[in-house]
Amino acid sequence: MSSRRLPGGDIPAARSGVPPRSGAAESAAHRAIAHLLHLLAEEAPTEAFDRLSRCMLDPAVSTDRDLALTALARAGRVRELLAHRKHREKETQALYESARDLASLRDGEQVLEAILQRTRQLLGTDAAYLALVDPDTGEAYMRLTLGTVTTPIQSVRQRPGQGIGGRIIRTGRPYATANYQQDRSLDRDPSVTDAVAEDGIVGIIGAPLRLGRDVVGALFGANRYERAFEPSEVALLCSLADHAAIVIENVRLFERAERTAAELRAANAQLRVQGQALERGTSAHGQLMRTVLRRGDLAELIDAIGGILEGAVALVDPNGQVVASTAAGPGAGLPAVGTGWESPATTARPGAAHRLDGAADDATERWAVPVQAGPDSFGHLVFAAGTPLLEADVRILERSAQTAALLLLMERQAAVAEQHVRGEVIADLLAEREPRWDSFSRRARRVSGIDFDVPHSVLVLTAAGVSRRRLLRAAADYAATRRGLASEHAGKVVLLLPEVDGATAVRAVKPQLDRMTGGTVTCGVAGPAASAAAVRRLHRSADRCHRLLLALGRAGQAAGVEDLGVIGLVLSGTSREQLEQVLAETLGPIVRYDEQHGTPLVETLWVFFAAGQNPRAAARSLQVHPNTVYQRLERVDAVLGHRTWREPQGALTMQMALQLHRVVEQVPIEVLVGS
Structure with a gap:
């Protein structure tokens, strides 16, 4: 009787054509199953299982065929389960290591590169790339590639629903194709198709990057040959994409946190600087206020x-x-002083400091x-x-x-x-009743410190466009720096200045007061005089000059009697009676004629002399025909009964009378002549 040896023990071989005994066959099957379990426990290679399978199914071996087939089928299933579990364990370990490695990175660029490297490693693809969603347009744009060999693929952009990337972003589901160029279910952009073809990519797999319900991008693996991706590979890429999305968001949050922290540090530094500045400003303000309060x-x-x-x-x-x-x-x-410095231009904020321009080398x-x-x-x-x-x-x-x-x-x-x-x-x-001078001088010296034994000039002031209060304040400020005195009297400002003659006052005081008030000051000046009584008389002279300036149309000027020209000399040495006689004899008949007949002879004479005794020029000023002027002048001849007023001596007298007439209309005669 011959026999054959099974792996793991001896099994009697059946004779050719003779069925084995039932007990011997069952014993051999049990030994084969035991050896099969041993191979499973040892995770033996496929070749060992193949040898055992051939031996158990050999008709020459005395085994229970049905039992052997059942054992081999179940052993194969066990092997598949063990292989699948081992594969899942490897994937899980790889995902764990990927998550750990990715979580340890903080630099955004390093994170993206690590994601692509891990994708190629786990899926065994030729290339990997990552696309992100543009928040402004909703398009998927290529953010980073690894393993690509051409430039166009690196700048691909796809609208939602277009191509694999657009489809993944629109649906939020993974997608895989064994051959991109032949996949008719895709809505492809020709430029994207050309870029993929130029790079040689054929099989593509992609998974969405999710943050909650939002799809922020897609992760891809690609091969340069046709490849059908297994469901387990799709699931693996989805898991890696989920990890990648979380890590990318963490990097964004970390960068945002770093920016916020930097902003907070900058704000704290600024607050610290401002606090120091505030403390210094408060200290300075306190020091200055103490100076003021004492x-x-x-x-x-x-x-x-x-x-x-x-x-x-x-x-x-x-x-x-x-x-x-x-x-x-x-x-x-x-x-x-005197360097030409001017006040800075008006700034946008009242009271704001203004930087002055200096020389280029200063x-x-x-x-x-x-x-x-x-x-x-x-x-x-x-x-x-x-x-x-x-x-x-x-x-x-x-x-x-x-x-x-x-x-x-x-x-x-x-x-x-x-x-x-x-x-x-x-x-x-300046009261209407003249004071007792001895007692007044003593009281003035005691109360105000004014010594009338020192020569004083008197100025009577008004200003156009400026309130009397402002003018008084400016005059008081001016007087305070020069040991003078300013006050208001009879609706005008009176300024007394010691040790200043009239000519200096005319030349220097008015420009200063103009600048201080911002208006135009009219200033009548008289003096100086070295007694209280004389100063009182000077006031009347200064007031008369002031009135004459206004009456002669010279508002905004400063003058003493000597600055008024001929009329000033005439008035200073003329009595009231003499003035009235000059006016009555020279201009009286013409004034009465105008009053009785409503004619403008006096006005015509004034314009005639102002025009240089030129009738045509006077006609233009009066806006009448020259013949009208000639007729009026002939009427003057008839009213006066002579033509001597046209001759040089008579013309001078007539012009003087016209000016006196104009002044008397505005200033009482008793004020003009001082009596």
Whole structure:
């Protein structure tokens, strides 16, 4: 009896054509199944299972054929399950490692490259690429590629629903095709199709990148040969895409958090700087206010400002004159008197500092800020330093200007109160009833400090376009710096200036008051005189000059009697009777004729002489025919009864009479002649 050996033990071989015994066959089948289980436990290679299968199915071997077939089928199923589980374990481990590696990255570009590298590794594809959704257009654009060999594929864009990328983004489901070019279910863009063909890509698989319900992109694997992707591969790519979407969003959130943190750090730094600036500004403001409250003078305040800002400071009045400056003075870069410095242009914000332009080779930085209290301007605070002025220091400079305005306003109020007391002296001096001069002079010296033994000039002032209160304030400010006195009397401002002659007053005072008030001042001047009684008489002369300026159409000018020309000389040495006689004899008949007949002979004479005794020029001024002028002049001859008024001597007398007539119409004769 012959026998054959099965792997794992001896099984008696059946004789050819003779069926084996039942017990022996069953024993051999059990040994084969035991060996089969051993191979399964040892995870033996496929070749070992193939050898066992051939032996168990060999008719020469005494085995139970049905039992053997059942065992082999079940063993094959077990092998498939074990292989599938092992494959899933490998995929799970790979996904875990991918998630771990991706989560450790913070740089966005590194994250994307790692995603593509892991896709190629897990799926075994030739290329991988990642597309993101453009939030503005909704199109899918190629963000990054790995394994591609041509440029066009790197710039592909697809509308929703178009191509594989557009289809995935629109449906939110994965898609795989074994041959992209032959897939008729796709709506392809020719330019995208050409780019794919140029790169040699054939099989493509893609999965959506999801964040909640939103699809933010798609992850792709691609081969340069036709490949049918298994469902397990699609599931693997979907899992990797889910990981990738989360990591991409985490990177975005991390970058946003970093930006927010950087912004917060910058804001904290800015707050710290602002806090320091506020503390410095508060300290500076407190120091300046202490100077004001202890009634420090302007020079002390200017020195304090210069010490705080570490530079040279000056207060420049509206006339461009430096009123007070730091010890360094104009030599430290400040504009000096007469250098042509002008006030800076009006800024958008009231009270704002303004940087002044300097020479191209000048390293000194200069700033100016207006010093004003309400509508009143005291000039500008000017600062100069060799280093740039910080924003916080600019605010301190602006506060310093406000403090200077407060100090000047307090000084002005004190001066106003003092001027009010001293103004009572002017009221007594110019009262209708003449005071007792001995007692008045003593009281004036005691109350106001005015010594009438010192020569004083008198100025009577009005201003067009400016309130009398503003003019009085300007005159008081001017007087305070020159030991003078200003007050209001009879609706006009009266200014007394010691040790100033009339000519100087005419030349210097009016321009200053024009600038200080912003208006046009008319100024009658008389003096000087060195006694209270003489000053009282000077006031009447100055008031008469003021009236004459207005009557002669010379408003906005300054003049003394000697500045009025011939008419001033005539009036200064003429009595009331003489003046009335001149007017009655020279112009009286013509005035009466005009009153009786309603004719304009006086006006015609005035225009005739103003036109240089040219009848045609006078006609143009009067807007009448020249013959009318000739007829009126002949009527004047008839009314006067002579033509001597046309001759040089008579013409001079007539012109003088016309001017006196015009003045008398506005100024009473007793005021003109002083009696």
